[in-house]
Amino acid sequence: xxxxxxxxxxxxxxxxxxxxxxxxxxxxxxxxxxxxxxxxxxxxxxxxxxxxxxxxxxxxxxxxxxxxxxxxxxxxxxxxxxxxxxxxxxxxxxx
Amino acid sequence: xxxxxxxxxxxxxxxxxxxxxxxxxxxxxxxxxxxxxxxxxxxxxxxxxxxxxxxxxxxxxxxxxxxxxxxxxxxxxxxxxxxxxxxxxxxxxxxxxxxxxxxxxxxxxxxxxxxxxxxxxxxxxxxxxxxxxxxxxxxxxxxxxxxxxx
Numbered sequence: 001x002x003x004x005x006x007x008x009x010x011x012x013x014x015x016x017x018x019x020x021x022x023x024x025x026x027x028x029x030x031x032x033x034x035x036x037x038x039x040x041x042x043x044x045x046x047x048x049x050x051x052x053x054x055x056x057x058x059x060x061x062x063x064x065x066x067x068x069x070x071x072x073x074x075x076x077x078x079x080x081x082x083x084x085x086x087x088x089x090x091x092x093x094x095x
Numbered sequence: 096x097x098x099x100x101x102x103x104x105x106x107x108x109x110x111x112x113x114x115x116x117x118x119x120x121x122x123x124x125x126x127x128x129x130x131x132x133x134x135x136x137x138x139x140x141x142x143x144x145x146x147x148x149x150x151x152x153x154x155x156x157x158x159x160x161x162x163x164x165x166x167x168x169x170x171x172x173x174x175x176x177x178x179x180x181x182x183x184x185x186x187x188x189x190x191x192x193x194x195x196x197x198x199x200x201x202x203x204x205x206x207x208x209x210x211x212x213x214x215x216x217x218x219x220x221x222x223x224x225x226x227x228x229x230x231x232x233x234x235x236x237x238x239x240x241x242x243x244x245x
Contacts, residue, residue, distance in 0.1 A: 007102045009213045010233040010241040012200075017226035021191065030187070030231050037234040 024069065028062035035061075097131045097154075098199035100216035101145035102242070110244075114207055117183045117242075119173050122206035126188055126230065127166030128156045128197035131220075136164075143201055143214040150201060150209035160193030162228070169202065172235060182240035189229040196222040200230060202241075213242060 013033065015026050022030075036054040038047055073092055081089040109115055116122045127150060129141035134156070141154025150165070158164060170186035185202075200215040221228070233239040 006107055007242060007244045009100055009102050009215070010239050010243065011100075012215050012217075012233065012241070013231040014197075014217050014221040015227075015229040015231060016195075016221055016223035018224040019226055021227050022229065030229070033231065034234065037236070037239060039238070 024062050024065045027065050028058050031061045031065075032058035097140055097142050098129060098214065098216050099144035100199075100214055101147075102213045103147050103211040104145050105148040105210065106212050109210060114210060115204055115212065117171055117174050119171050121171070122204050124169045124171065124185070124212065125150075125166050125203055125205045126169055126185075127201050127203070128162065128190075128195060128228070129154045129199050129201065130156050130196060131198040134196055134198075134220075141199065143199060145214075147201065147211045147214055149211050150203040156195050156197050159195055160191055160225075162190040162193045162195060165205075166200075168205070175235070177237035180237035180243055180245045182235060182237060182243040184235035184240050184242075185232050187229060187231045189227055190223075191227050192225060193228050194224050194226075195228045196220050197228070 015022060015030060017023065017026070032054050035057055036050065038050045038054065042050065073095055077089045077093045080092060106115070129135060129143060131140055131154070133140050135141055135154035136152060136157050139153045143154075152164065155164065156162065167188050167190060169188060172184035172186065174181060174183040176182070197217065198220050199217050202212040202215070204210045204212060232241045237243065
Protein backbone atom coordinates (compact mmCIF):
# COMPACT_ATOMS: atom_id res chain seq x y z
CA UNK A 1 0.00 0.00 0.00
CA UNK A 2 1.26 3.47 -0.84
CA UNK A 3 0.48 6.26 1.59
CA UNK A 4 0.95 9.55 -0.24
CA UNK A 5 1.02 12.71 1.81
CA UNK A 6 -0.96 14.92 -0.53
CA UNK A 7 -0.39 18.49 -1.53
CA UNK A 8 0.29 21.77 0.16
CA UNK A 9 -0.38 25.35 -0.86
CA UNK A 10 2.37 27.96 -0.48
CA UNK A 11 1.92 31.42 1.00
CA UNK A 12 1.68 34.31 -1.43
CA UNK A 13 2.63 37.94 -0.83
CA UNK A 14 0.37 40.76 -1.91
CA UNK A 15 1.95 44.08 -2.85
CA UNK A 16 -0.26 47.10 -3.51
CA UNK A 17 0.10 50.77 -4.37
CA UNK A 18 -2.11 53.86 -4.34
CA UNK A 19 -2.46 56.44 -7.10
CA UNK A 20 0.18 54.93 -9.36
CA UNK A 21 2.34 51.88 -9.90
CA UNK A 22 4.65 50.04 -7.55
CA UNK A 23 7.68 51.91 -6.22
CA UNK A 24 11.33 51.02 -6.89
CA UNK A 25 11.60 49.75 -3.31
CA UNK A 26 8.60 47.45 -3.69
CA UNK A 27 9.90 46.00 -6.96
CA UNK A 28 13.38 45.52 -5.50
CA UNK A 29 11.88 43.69 -2.50
CA UNK A 30 9.85 41.45 -4.83
CA UNK A 31 12.93 40.59 -6.88
CA UNK A 32 15.07 39.88 -3.82
CA UNK A 33 12.34 37.65 -2.36
CA UNK A 34 12.28 35.66 -5.59
CA UNK A 35 16.05 35.36 -5.88
CA UNK A 36 16.80 34.41 -2.28
CA UNK A 37 14.66 32.52 0.18
CA UNK A 38 15.95 32.25 3.74
CA UNK A 39 14.49 29.49 5.86
CA UNK A 40 13.31 30.41 9.35
CA UNK A 41 14.95 27.18 10.47
CA UNK A 42 18.41 27.99 9.07
CA UNK A 43 21.23 28.11 11.67
CA UNK A 44 21.74 31.69 12.84
CA UNK A 45 25.24 32.27 11.33
CA UNK A 46 24.02 31.05 7.94
CA UNK A 47 20.78 33.02 8.22
CA UNK A 48 22.65 36.25 9.09
CA UNK A 49 25.04 35.76 6.17
CA UNK A 50 22.13 35.04 3.82
CA UNK A 51 20.25 38.12 5.04
CA UNK A 52 23.33 40.30 4.44
CA UNK A 53 23.67 38.88 0.92
CA UNK A 54 19.95 39.37 0.27
CA UNK A 55 20.23 43.00 1.37
CA UNK A 56 23.08 43.57 -1.11
CA UNK A 57 21.10 41.93 -3.91
CA UNK A 58 18.06 44.05 -3.03
CA UNK A 59 20.08 47.28 -3.14
CA UNK A 60 21.65 46.32 -6.46
CA UNK A 61 18.27 45.48 -7.98
CA UNK A 62 16.81 48.73 -6.68
CA UNK A 63 19.59 50.74 -8.33
CA UNK A 64 19.02 49.10 -11.71
CA UNK A 65 15.23 49.36 -11.46
CA UNK A 66 15.64 53.08 -10.81
CA UNK A 67 18.13 53.38 -13.67
CA UNK A 68 15.82 51.49 -16.07
CA UNK A 69 12.86 53.72 -15.19
CA UNK A 70 14.95 56.89 -15.57
CA UNK A 71 16.35 55.79 -18.94
CA UNK A 72 12.91 54.82 -20.20
CA UNK A 73 11.55 58.23 -19.18
CA UNK A 74 14.44 59.86 -21.03
CA UNK A 75 13.58 57.88 -24.19
CA UNK A 76 9.88 58.78 -23.87
CA UNK A 77 10.81 62.43 -23.30
CA UNK A 78 12.91 62.46 -26.46
CA UNK A 79 10.14 60.86 -28.54
CA UNK A 80 7.50 63.24 -27.19
CA UNK A 81 9.80 66.22 -27.83
CA UNK A 82 10.43 64.99 -31.39
CA UNK A 83 6.65 65.00 -31.86
CA UNK A 84 6.60 68.70 -30.90
CA UNK A 85 5.01 68.22 -27.45
CA UNK A 86 7.62 70.20 -25.51
CA UNK A 87 5.51 70.95 -22.43
CA UNK A 88 4.49 67.30 -22.08
CA UNK A 89 8.13 66.26 -22.55
CA UNK A 90 9.19 68.66 -19.79
CA UNK A 91 6.46 67.30 -17.49
CA UNK A 92 7.58 63.70 -18.06
CA UNK A 93 11.18 64.76 -17.51
CA UNK A 94 10.28 66.13 -14.08
CA UNK A 95 8.82 62.80 -12.88
CA UNK B 96 -13.54 31.76 8.45
CA UNK B 97 -15.05 32.76 5.17
CA UNK B 98 -11.81 32.36 3.22
CA UNK B 99 -9.52 29.55 4.34
CA UNK B 100 -6.31 28.66 2.52
CA UNK B 101 -6.51 25.14 1.16
CA UNK B 102 -5.83 22.83 -1.73
CA UNK B 103 -9.36 22.04 -2.86
CA UNK B 104 -10.45 18.48 -2.15
CA UNK B 105 -12.12 18.18 -5.54
CA UNK B 106 -8.82 19.19 -7.14
CA UNK B 107 -7.03 16.30 -5.44
CA UNK B 108 -9.56 13.88 -6.89
CA UNK B 109 -9.35 15.55 -10.30
CA UNK B 110 -5.56 15.13 -10.30
CA UNK B 111 -6.10 11.38 -10.05
CA UNK B 112 -8.61 11.65 -12.89
CA UNK B 113 -6.17 13.57 -15.07
CA UNK B 114 -8.39 16.65 -15.26
CA UNK B 115 -5.67 19.26 -14.77
CA UNK B 116 -2.61 19.79 -16.96
CA UNK B 117 -0.07 22.31 -15.66
CA UNK B 118 2.39 21.93 -18.55
CA UNK B 119 3.22 25.23 -20.23
CA UNK B 120 1.17 24.14 -23.26
CA UNK B 121 -1.51 22.57 -21.04
CA UNK B 122 -4.68 24.04 -19.51
CA UNK B 123 -5.27 27.75 -18.87
CA UNK B 124 -5.47 28.77 -15.22
CA UNK B 125 -6.80 32.01 -13.76
CA UNK B 126 -6.71 33.82 -10.44
CA UNK B 127 -9.81 35.61 -9.13
CA UNK B 128 -9.86 37.95 -6.11
CA UNK B 129 -12.42 37.78 -3.32
CA UNK B 130 -13.64 39.95 -0.47
CA UNK B 131 -15.05 39.23 2.95
CA UNK B 132 -17.58 41.19 4.94
CA UNK B 133 -19.87 42.06 2.05
CA UNK B 134 -17.04 43.68 0.09
CA UNK B 135 -17.68 41.68 -3.08
CA UNK B 136 -19.88 42.46 -6.07
CA UNK B 137 -23.42 43.38 -5.02
CA UNK B 138 -22.31 43.35 -1.36
CA UNK B 139 -21.65 39.61 -1.43
CA UNK B 140 -19.21 37.77 0.83
CA UNK B 141 -16.91 34.98 -0.30
CA UNK B 142 -16.93 31.56 1.32
CA UNK B 143 -13.94 29.65 0.01
CA UNK B 144 -11.98 26.68 1.33
CA UNK B 145 -11.20 23.00 0.82
CA UNK B 146 -14.82 22.33 -0.16
CA UNK B 147 -14.76 24.81 -3.05
CA UNK B 148 -15.23 23.00 -6.34
CA UNK B 149 -15.31 25.76 -8.97
CA UNK B 150 -15.00 29.49 -9.65
CA UNK B 151 -17.86 31.55 -8.29
CA UNK B 152 -18.84 35.19 -8.64
CA UNK B 153 -20.13 35.31 -5.05
CA UNK B 154 -17.83 37.57 -3.09
CA UNK B 155 -15.61 38.32 -6.08
CA UNK B 156 -14.30 41.88 -6.11
CA UNK B 157 -15.88 44.30 -8.56
CA UNK B 158 -14.33 45.22 -11.91
CA UNK B 159 -11.75 47.94 -11.54
CA UNK B 160 -8.82 48.99 -13.73
CA UNK B 161 -7.43 45.90 -15.45
CA UNK B 162 -9.37 43.56 -13.12
CA UNK B 163 -12.47 42.09 -14.74
CA UNK B 164 -14.86 39.34 -13.64
CA UNK B 165 -13.08 35.99 -13.57
CA UNK B 166 -9.75 37.58 -12.68
CA UNK B 167 -6.50 37.37 -14.60
CA UNK B 168 -4.81 34.66 -16.62
CA UNK B 169 -1.85 33.02 -14.91
CA UNK B 170 1.41 32.31 -16.72
CA UNK B 171 2.43 28.76 -15.87
CA UNK B 172 5.90 27.50 -15.03
CA UNK B 173 6.38 23.85 -15.98
CA UNK B 174 6.04 21.42 -13.04
CA UNK B 175 9.29 20.26 -11.52
CA UNK B 176 10.60 18.00 -8.75
CA UNK B 177 13.07 18.25 -5.91
CA UNK B 178 13.80 15.19 -3.80
CA UNK B 179 10.46 13.42 -3.39
CA UNK B 180 8.34 16.56 -3.85
CA UNK B 181 6.71 17.67 -7.10
CA UNK B 182 5.68 21.28 -7.47
CA UNK B 183 4.51 23.87 -9.93
CA UNK B 184 4.61 27.65 -10.06
CA UNK B 185 3.07 30.69 -11.74
CA UNK B 186 4.50 34.08 -12.69
CA UNK B 187 3.41 36.94 -10.43
CA UNK B 188 0.18 38.59 -11.53
CA UNK B 189 -0.71 42.29 -11.37
CA UNK B 190 -3.89 44.30 -11.84
CA UNK B 191 -3.17 47.93 -12.66
CA UNK B 192 -5.00 51.23 -12.15
CA UNK B 193 -7.31 49.28 -9.87
CA UNK B 194 -9.20 50.09 -6.69
CA UNK B 195 -9.47 46.70 -4.99
CA UNK B 196 -9.86 45.38 -1.47
CA UNK B 197 -9.38 41.61 -1.34
CA UNK B 198 -9.00 39.08 1.44
CA UNK B 199 -8.15 36.08 -0.71
CA UNK B 200 -8.04 34.48 -4.12
CA UNK B 201 -9.03 31.36 -6.00
CA UNK B 202 -6.89 29.67 -8.63
CA UNK B 203 -9.02 27.72 -11.07
CA UNK B 204 -8.82 25.84 -14.35
CA UNK B 205 -10.27 28.09 -17.03
CA UNK B 206 -10.01 25.30 -19.63
CA UNK B 207 -11.93 22.66 -17.68
CA UNK B 208 -15.24 24.11 -16.46
CA UNK B 209 -13.60 26.59 -14.07
CA UNK B 210 -12.73 23.76 -11.67
CA UNK B 211 -11.09 24.99 -8.46
CA UNK B 212 -7.42 24.32 -7.71
CA UNK B 213 -6.65 26.10 -4.45
CA UNK B 214 -7.78 28.93 -2.21
CA UNK B 215 -5.33 31.61 -1.08
CA UNK B 216 -5.94 33.45 2.18
CA UNK B 217 -4.23 36.86 2.38
CA UNK B 218 -4.90 36.80 6.19
CA UNK B 219 -5.88 40.48 6.12
CA UNK B 220 -7.55 42.83 3.67
CA UNK B 221 -5.16 44.05 0.98
CA UNK B 222 -6.10 47.30 -0.74
CA UNK B 223 -4.97 49.22 -3.79
CA UNK B 224 -6.48 52.62 -4.61
CA UNK B 225 -6.14 53.63 -8.26
CA UNK B 226 -2.93 51.63 -8.16
CA UNK B 227 -1.37 48.24 -8.70
CA UNK B 228 -2.52 45.06 -6.95
CA UNK B 229 0.16 42.37 -7.28
CA UNK B 230 0.08 38.77 -6.09
CA UNK B 231 3.62 37.44 -5.76
CA UNK B 232 3.97 33.67 -5.72
CA UNK B 233 6.48 32.03 -3.36
CA UNK B 234 9.86 30.63 -4.33
CA UNK B 235 9.39 27.60 -6.56
CA UNK B 236 11.00 24.89 -4.47
CA UNK B 237 10.00 21.80 -2.52
CA UNK B 238 9.38 23.77 0.68
CA UNK B 239 7.59 26.87 -0.58
CA UNK B 240 6.10 26.52 -4.07
CA UNK B 241 2.49 27.47 -4.52
CA UNK B 242 1.34 23.90 -5.31
CA UNK B 243 3.32 21.00 -3.91
CA UNK B 244 2.77 17.28 -3.77
CA UNK B 245 5.03 15.43 -1.35
